[in-house]
Amino acid sequence: MEPSASLLNHAEASLRRYAGEYPAHAHGHAQVLVGLRGCLQLELDGHAAFVDAASALIVPAGVTHAFLAEAPAQMLVIDAPAAAALARVRRFVPPPQWKALPPEALDAGAVIAALAGTATLLARRRIDLAALEAAVAAAPAGDWSTPRLAALCCLSPQRFHARFAELTGLAPAAWVRARRLDAAERLLRAGLSLEAAALQVGYATASALAFALRRERGVGARTLRAGR
Numbered sequence: 480m481e482p483s484a485s486l487l488n489h490a491e492a493s494l495r496r497y498a499g500e501y502p503a504h505a506h507g508h509a510q511v512l513v514g515l516r517g518c519l520q521l522e523l524d525g526h527a528a529f530v531d532a533a534s535a536l537i538v539p540a541g542v543t544h545a546f547l548a549e550a551p552a553q554m555l556v557i558d559a560p561a562a563a564a565l566a567r568v569r570r571f572v573p574p575p576q577w578k579a580l581p582p583e584a585l586d587a588g589a590v591i592a593a594l595a596g597t598a599t600l601l602a603r604r605r606i607d608l609a610a611l612e613a614a615v616a617a618a619p620a621g622d623w624s625t626p627r628l629a630a631l632c633c634l635s636p637q638r639f640h641a642r643f644a645e646l647t648g649l650a651p652a653a654w655v656r657a658r659r660l661d662a663a664e665r666l667l668r669a670g671l672s673l674e675a676a677a678l679q680v681g682y683a684t685a686s687a688l689a690f691a692l693r694r695e696r697g698v699g700a701r702t703l704r705a706g707r
């Protein structure tokens with residue numbers, strides 16, 4: 480596919496939301512995709528790649544690319560004129576400060592200039608967070624230990640723990656606890672008793688669930704049931 484002509488003469492940053500499938504296209508300017516939330520899968524001149532909340536990707540000018548976001552994904556996108564630093568596809572670790580500022584306050588030119596100092600990410604297996612969420616939601620009382628979650632992603636427990644924390648900012652156990660409390664809140668709002676909700680989401684006793692809700696969410700079971 481012939482790339483569209485680029486009218487860019489300086490780098491520009493914007494926030495973009497992706498959902499669903501986007502057809503293959505190419506353009507005359509380069510892009511830097513910085514993952515904020517979710518995961519964006521790409522095909523770049525026939526090669527698979529992805530950007531998640533722990534990574535960023537350079538898409539050089541003229542490279543044909545298609546997108547797929549199975550669940551909504553948010554990216555910081557920097558469009559920039561073709562340059563040596565943007566001449567090859569590269570996944571890298573974005574500095575935290577790139578995500579701390581709104582796009583209009585970000586010096587996009589300085590970001591491009593800083594690319595040489597970013598660490599390249601080696602090819603690695605993608606953690607499908609949406610698939611993990613679906614599995615836990617289907618059986619919240621199940622044994623969702625780190626080794627079991629890691630096995631679903633075909634990773635060792637140690638590597639999974641590090642990658643998961645990098646991706647979500649949470650340890651796997653804390654993430655599972657949050658999913659269980661989400662399920663408990665839904666059940667209580669639907670009218671289930673505290674005892675029944677505790678059993679369905681994997682808490683040994685009603686008092687243990689009540690304590691967790693107050694500690695983690697600052698809300699009591701009675702309030703949740705009354706608000707249904």
